[in-house]
Every structure is written in structure tokens, then in C-alpha cells.
Amino acid sequence: MKRDGRSSETRASTDPSRALAPVRESGAGGAAEPVVMMGGLGRHLGLAWLENVFFFAVMICSFVFAVLLLREATWSWSLLLLLVGFWAVMAYLALPRLHRVLTTIYVPDYxxxxxxxxxxxxxxxxxxxxxxxxxxxxxxxxxxxxxxxxxxxxxxxxxxxxxxxxxxxxxxxxxxxxxxxxxxxxxxxxxxxxxxxxxxxxxxxxxxxxxxxxxxxxxxxxxxxxxxxxxxxxxxxxxxxxxxxxxxxxxxxxxxxxxxxxxxxxxxxxxxxxxxxxxxxxxxxxxxxxxxxxxxxxxLTAVAVAPGATAYGVSEDGQVLGTVGRRPPSIVAACVLAVASALVSMAALVWGGDGVLGPNGRDVLGDVPAELPANVALWIGVLTYVPILWLAYRTFFGGVWARLIMIALVTLSQASQMWQYLQGTRPTFGALLSLSVDLLVVYALTSLSARDWVEQGLVEGEGAAA
Structure with a gap:
């Protein structure tokens, strides 16, 4: 039985510690109980653990990135910019995700x-x-x-x-x-x-x-x-x-x-x-x-509604009807940033010798050697960034595994670079900028809105392909 567009079965919990399974609310003030399914999401419960690993890993990367920004904050023109960047990463990325992890432990789920x-x-x-x-x-x-x-x-x-x-x-x-x-x-x-x-x-x-x-x-x-x-x-x-x-x-x-x-x-x-x-x-x-x-x-049961009044409607996840199934802004932003980053990096590889590089002989967007031959740079760009473009394309249209593979690749790339910088190698300003873009990409892809959209696709049998 449905009332105002709602049903007795609600969507899955968005808590990172919970599996991707729908829930049914219990009686007076009770906690929600998982609904056991033999098909649909039942075949994808293992994805929840993988989602949680990425969720936690990206949180760690955000704290490390904040540390890198703070280490680079010296008394120079870039001090204010780096401190603002440190605050933005901590306030809008690191601390909210840390709260998301901790509150699943100590905040009651009823x-x-x-x-x-x-x-x-x-x-x-x-x-x-x-x-x-x-x-x-x-x-x-x-x-x-x-x-x-x-x-x-x-x-x-x-x-x-x-x-x-x-x-x-x-x-x-x-x-x-x-x-x-x-x-x-x-x-x-x-x-x-x-x-x-x-x-x-x-x-x-x-x-x-x-x-x-x-x-x-x-x-x-x-x-x-x-x-x-x-x-x-x-x-x-x-x-x-x-x-x-x-x-x-x-x-x-x-x-x-x-x-x-x-x-x-x-x-x-x-x-x-x-x-x-x-x-x-x-x-x-x-x-x-x-x-x-x-x-x-x-x-309000005695309130008369004017003829022709607009019925906004409420969906099963509490949103206004008409928004269910729409691609969340987090997915759009992640794919746009990933494509832009890949295209700029490919251009830097191919045309790096024509003035794209900084005075230290390194690419201003990363660590590409200035003396790299154009034909070698082209093939490196194709082999490195074309798969990212394809994954972004598949993710944009609901590919579950494409999204997870994209998260894994970008996260591993970030982790390796951050480890190198923590060992003493000093990142260029361009490298920090590139890391920040990558961090925004994986944050958007691992956001709760992105997970909910993927979950909805799994429930409806859509978007499960790579």
C-alpha cells in the first residue's frame, strides 16, 4: 500500500557501515530492519564492502593532502592560498567524512x-x-x-x-x-x-x-x-x-x-x-x-485545497517526485573533472616541449620530464588517460564497475604520489593542483548521493554493467 507516493519499504541505508540492502521501518519508534532479498541487490552485497573501503581510503587521502598543503605553507605569496586550501579540505572533505564514519558507531540508528x-x-x-x-x-x-x-x-x-x-x-x-x-x-x-x-x-x-x-x-x-x-x-x-x-x-x-x-x-x-x-x-x-x-x-485534514493545486509528490527516498533517478550532481562533477584533467594532462604530455613546462623543467600540472619525445608522450597519454576517459563515460551512464575501477585507479595514483611527497620529495604547485582535482573526483564518486544513485540502478536492474 502506498500513501503520497511512499511505500512501506524504504531505500537502503546510506551509512558506510551498512550493506546495500533495502530496509523496512518497524513500529512505534523502532529501528529499521533489513529486507532479505534473493535477487537484485542480494547479488551485489559484496559491493558494499568495497564501497566502504574506498570511502575510508579517500578520507585518509584527504587528511594526508591537508598535511601536504600545510607543509608547503611558508611565508610567501602562496601562504594565504595554501592555508585557505587547507581549511577547505579539512572543513568540506576530511572532517565531514570522518564524522560520517564515526557517527555510524555512536549515533543511534532509530x-x-x-x-x-x-x-x-x-x-x-x-x-x-x-x-x-x-x-x-x-x-x-x-x-x-x-x-x-x-x-x-x-x-x-x-x-x-x-x-x-x-x-x-x-x-x-x-x-x-x-x-x-x-x-x-x-x-x-x-x-x-x-x-x-x-x-x-x-x-x-x-x-x-x-x-x-x-x-x-x-x-x-x-x-x-x-x-x-x-x-x-x-x-x-x-x-x-x-x-x-x-x-x-x-x-x-x-x-x-x-x-x-x-x-x-x-x-x-x-x-x-x-x-x-x-x-x-x-x-x-x-x-x-x-x-x-x-x-x-x-x-490539516479539514483544510480545503484550492482547485488545480500543484501536487509535488514525495518519492520513496523522501525527495520531490520527478527527481528520482536523475543523475546526481556529484556524478556529473566527477566525470567533468576527470575528463578535463585527463585532456589537460594529455596535452601537457604531447605539447610539453612547446612552453607548457615550468622553469624547473617539469610539467606545471604534474611531473612530466621536459625532454620526453612527442611520439612517446602521445602513446603514454593514450595508454594512461584514454582508459580514464572511457571509465568516466561509462560512469556517467551508470556503470557500476566502471565507477569502482575509476575510484581505485585515481585513489592508487593519489596514494603513490602522496607517499612519495611524504618521503621528502617536494611537490610543485601544479602537482598539488592536480592532486586536489583527483581528490575532488574520488570524493564525488564515493559520496552518498553517488552511492544512492548506483543503488537505485541495482534495484531497478540498471547500470550494473561496466
């Missing part, structure tokens, strides 16, 4: 009244519950003066950064993804404050699994987290640039309730007092949060 960040840390507390279908939520929030947030894309991410720096209004600015029931939020609504994208009210919504009950046995259909962005700062745990939330999340909860009840008399609210123990804690960004533990249940 409902505890809190969302999780995409790297596994505890996110924002859940302080709202809803009864009603998705169209009624959209209708109610729109009438109450809330604006649906844009999905997180490269374009929307750049726009919110520019808007925050220049203090330009961006009413539909995206919110960061948080995870509940192993799904990112289905959608989010927000209210910008005085045209400043750095300050806003926002609410994330997650559909509950079919048949799922709150601890205590209450049936609801949606859980939500309402918080207020008070400004922009650095994450306490990863040092990433992020929005900081106001400490008193109950004030934001009450603001949401006030706006929806004032906008439509058909909305009713029942308060579950002391649903959780009142507490002071921190969210996934390290911001202090405080709540009294009450959980309001907002009943």
Missing part, C-alpha cells in the same frame, strides 16, 4: 526526536507533527505567508552565498539537507526577515513511513523541524560556513503554529506535553538549542 546531518551528526530537533496530505501542507503554508525553498543546486548555492554577502533578498533560498528515516527532507518553507537571507524562519518536512507510530502509539503523517536562522558563521564541528540558529527553538515552533492557525480556521492543534524531556543541547552545527519537550500535532 527515532530519537532529532534529525541528522548528511554526515551523520545529530541535526535539528523535531518540534512539529502534522496530519494531512502534502497538498494540504502546501496550501496551509502558502496561505500563512511562507515560501517554498528552492532545492539545493549549484546555482541556488552560489546565489545564496552572493545574496548573503551583498545582503540581497532571496526569499526562496535553499536550506541545507537534514536526514530523518534515512531520507532528506521532502521540502522546506521559510520566511525571510527584512530582505536579509542571513536571517529567516524555516521549517523542514519529512513524511513518516507507512504504518509508523510516534513513541506512545500516536499516528501522524509528517514530522517537521522549525528553527530560526539568526546569522551566518562557522560550524562548531566542521568549520564550514553555515547559518547559525537561535537557541530557543520553542519560540520558532510557536511562531509556526501562530501563522498557520491565524491563516486558516480549519487548522487545529493538539499539544503532546512532555513528549520529550526538556533539554539544552547542540544541533549539527554546534549551535545551542533549548526546548520544553512539548510536541504540537497540527491537524
Amino acid at each position: 527515532f530519537i526526536g532529532c534529525s541528522r546531518t548528511t554526515d551523520g551528526r545529530l541535526g535539528d530537533p523535531l518540534n512539529l507533527a502534522f496530519i494531512g496530505d502534502e497538498q494540504q501542507i502546501h496550501e496551509t503554508m502558502t496561505r500563512a505567508g511562507w515560501v517554498k525553498a528552492d532545492p539545493v543546486t549549484l546555482g541556488s548555492s552560489v546565489r545564496i552565498v552572493v545574496s548573503s554577502l551583498l545582503r540581497r533578498s532571496y526569499a526562496e533560498a535553499p536550506v541545507s539537507p537534514l536526514v530523518l528515516f534515512r531520507r532528506t527532507q521532502a521540502f522546506a518553507y521559510q520566511q525571510e526577515v527584512d530582505g536579509n537571507p542571513s536571517q529567516r524562519h524555516h521549517v523542514r518536512f519529512w513524511p513518516t513511513p507507512e504504518g509508523w507510530l510516534l513513541p506512545g502509539g500516536r499516528r501522524i503523517e509528517w514530522l517537521a523541524s522549525g528553527t530560526f536562522d539568526s546569522g551566518v558563521g562557522l560550524s562548531f564541528f566542521t568549520l564550514q560556513v553555515t547559518h547559525r540558529i537561535a537557541r530557543d527553538i520553542d519560540t520558532e515552533r510557536d511562531h509556526v503554529l501562530r501563522t498557520v492557525t491565524d491563516a486558516d480556521a480549519a487548522v487545529s492543534v493538539e499539544m503532546l506535553h512532555d513528549f520529550t524531556t526538556g533539554y539544552h543541547s547542540r544541533n549539527g552545527g554546534g549551535d545551542a538549542v533549548m526546548t520544553d519537550g512539548d510536541l504540537p500535532v497540527v491537524d
Whole structure:
């Protein structure tokens, strides 16, 4: 039985310690249980272990690369650039992946009244519950003066950064993804404050699994987290640039309730007092949060939906319908970077003697000798980089083994170069640049979104070929 585009069987866990197997949510607050399959993913469970090895290996490479950058930071014009690079690698690559590995060990994998960040840390507390279908939520929030947030894309991410720096209004600015029931939020609504994208009210919504009950046995259909962005700062745990939330999340909860009840008399609210123990804690960004533990249940079943209202729909992985099966940006970025890197390296090999090389007689993009004959360089380029181009092509179209082989080749190449540099060989600036591109490639290929896309292809019997 499906409800709002969902089924009782959810997608596989994205935790790196778990096998690629679908799960079924249990009853009230219980943990999800693996579904045993004789075919489909059952034939590919060994891939999960290989995925985990690469996931961990790439994390180690990122820390080593950060060390190499720090070793090269001398008092020169490149000091600031290298330190910024060190921060970027640690904040956006190394530390998030380390959290992803560690949180699979110490963060509970069952409902505890809190969302999780995409790297596994505890996110924002859940302080709202809803009864009603998705169209009624959209209708109610729109009438109450809330604006649906844009999905997180490269374009929307750049726009919110520019808007925050220049203090330009961006009413539909995206919110960061948080995870509940192993799904990112289905959608989010927000209210910008005085045209400043750095300050806003926002609410994330997650559909509950079919048949799922709150601890205590209450049936609801949606859980939500309402918080207020008070400004922009650095994450306490990863040092990433992020929005900081106001400490008193109950004030934001009450603001949401006030706006929806004032906008439509058909909305009713029942308060579950002391649903959780009142507490002071921190969210996934390290911001202090405080709540009294009450959980309001907002009943929207009597809300009339306007004729012709758009039904966004919710997929089985909690995303808006129409996005399921789309190639994730991580796959696109990895393939584009791999192709660009291979083509530039081939050009440097072939035309290196015509001014591409640096003053030390080495290739500015790597360590290619200046005296290498053009015909030999051509064959080296063909034998080395054409397979990478082919693997990138197959990976782009869903090749499971092509992606894994590509990860292995790039990771082994990185590891060998890093070991050489750690032994005392000093890398050129071009070599560090080349390593950074390779690191971005394997990070994108081993990301959770890339793994989910591959997993979906396995479930549907697609993309299993090399």
C-alpha cells in the first residue's frame, strides 16, 4: 500500500557501515530492519564492502593532502592560498567524512526526536507533527505567508552565498539537507526577515513511513523541524560556513503554529506535553538549542485545497517526485573533472616541449620530464588517460564497475604520489593542483548521493554493467 507516493519499504541505508540492502521501518519508534532479498541487490552485497573501503581510503587521502598543503605553507605569496586550501579540505572533505564514519558507531540508528546531518551528526530537533496530505501542507503554508525553498543546486548555492554577502533578498533560498528515516527532507518553507537571507524562519518536512507510530502509539503523517536562522558563521564541528540558529527553538515552533492557525480556521492543534524531556543541547552545527519537550500535532485534514493545486509528490527516498533517478550532481562533477584533467594532462604530455613546462623543467600540472619525445608522450597519454576517459563515460551512464575501477585507479595514483611527497620529495604547485582535482573526483564518486544513485540502478536492474 502506498500513501503520497511512499511505500512501506524504504531505500537502503546510506551509512558506510551498512550493506546495500533495502530496509523496512518497524513500529512505534523502532529501528529499521533489513529486507532479505534473493535477487537484485542480494547479488551485489559484496559491493558494499568495497564501497566502504574506498570511502575510508579517500578520507585518509584527504587528511594526508591537508598535511601536504600545510607543509608547503611558508611565508610567501602562496601562504594565504595554501592555508585557505587547507581549511577547505579539512572543513568540506576530511572532517565531514570522518564524522560520517564515526557517527555510524555512536549515533543511534532509530527515532530519537532529532534529525541528522548528511554526515551523520545529530541535526535539528523535531518540534512539529502534522496530519494531512502534502497538498494540504502546501496550501496551509502558502496561505500563512511562507515560501517554498528552492532545492539545493549549484546555482541556488552560489546565489545564496552572493545574496548573503551583498545582503540581497532571496526569499526562496535553499536550506541545507537534514536526514530523518534515512531520507532528506521532502521540502522546506521559510520566511525571510527584512530582505536579509542571513536571517529567516524555516521549517523542514519529512513524511513518516507507512504504518509508523510516534513513541506512545500516536499516528501522524509528517514530522517537521522549525528553527530560526539568526546569522551566518562557522560550524562548531566542521568549520564550514553555515547559518547559525537561535537557541530557543520553542519560540520558532510557536511562531509556526501562530501563522498557520491565524491563516486558516480549519487548522487545529493538539499539544503532546512532555513528549520529550526538556533539554539544552547542540544541533549539527554546534549551535545551542533549548526546548520544553512539548510536541504540537497540527491537524490539516479539514483544510480545503484550492482547485488545480500543484501536487509535488514525495518519492520513496523522501525527495520531490520527478527527481528520482536523475543523475546526481556529484556524478556529473566527477566525470567533468576527470575528463578535463585527463585532456589537460594529455596535452601537457604531447605539447610539453612547446612552453607548457615550468622553469624547473617539469610539467606545471604534474611531473612530466621536459625532454620526453612527442611520439612517446602521445602513446603514454593514450595508454594512461584514454582508459580514464572511457571509465568516466561509462560512469556517467551508470556503470557500476566502471565507477569502482575509476575510484581505485585515481585513489592508487593519489596514494603513490602522496607517499612519495611524504618521503621528502617536494611537490610543485601544479602537482598539488592536480592532486586536489583527483581528490575532488574520488570524493564525488564515493559520496552518498553517488552511492544512492548506483543503488537505485541495482534495484531497478540498471547500470550494473561496466
